[in-house]
Amino acid sequence: MLEPFWIWGILGLVLIALEMLSSTLYILWFGIAALCLALLTYLLPALGIAWQLLIFAALSLGSLAVWKQFYRREKNNFNIGQSRSDEIGRTGIIIEPVSPRQNGMIEFAQGVLGSRRWEAVASEEIEAGAEAVIVAVEGNRLRVSRKTAH
Structure with a gap:
């Protein structure tokens, strides 16, 4: 069986690859959270699965919330030829x-x-x-x- 380090690392890479296909910038934060958790489980291999899932959820949703707070999509109202x-x-x-x-x-x-x-x-x-x-x-x-x- 794979160690948690590899599971979170693979999940993070898959999520980032999906983000590249969708380009929504939502999946990216879940991928980064999974990669952070891969690093954390490498440093703390005894971390239980419940803690891993809790930390993953907190990192994912927290980073998504912070990003949504500061990210402002520029609105272009240039409807050329459509006035x-x-x-x-x-x-x-x-x-x-x-x-x-x-x-x-x-x-x-x-x-x-x-x-x-x-x-x-x-x-x-x-x-x-x-x-x-x-x-x-x-x-x-x-x-x-x-x-x-x-």
Whole structure:
């Protein structure tokens, strides 16, 4: 049978390898705790299994709690090309008629929020071939209105 030193060492290496595959930084702390326990059982071979499990739990959860306290993931709010307010006022061509009772389709020369064709909703009837302007983005649909001549 393997000595506790080897069991904790192998467990620690396996957990760290799993961390490298998942890259969540949660499993890492359990792997480090297992490696610390491997060192501890090497230095104190008479340490009982109950104490080993208790120390492993304390090291794992304690290091995870400390890490969560100090780690702040940087939030990047750079939604390049995804600003909905920038799309208000863009003009497209209705390719399927739209009315208050039925959704239609609108197409743009250049993509709007990543797509050239969108489902369109309107408060008025707009026939196919007419120009329409985006007045709002509602989920995965564009609210449009008939383009008025200036």
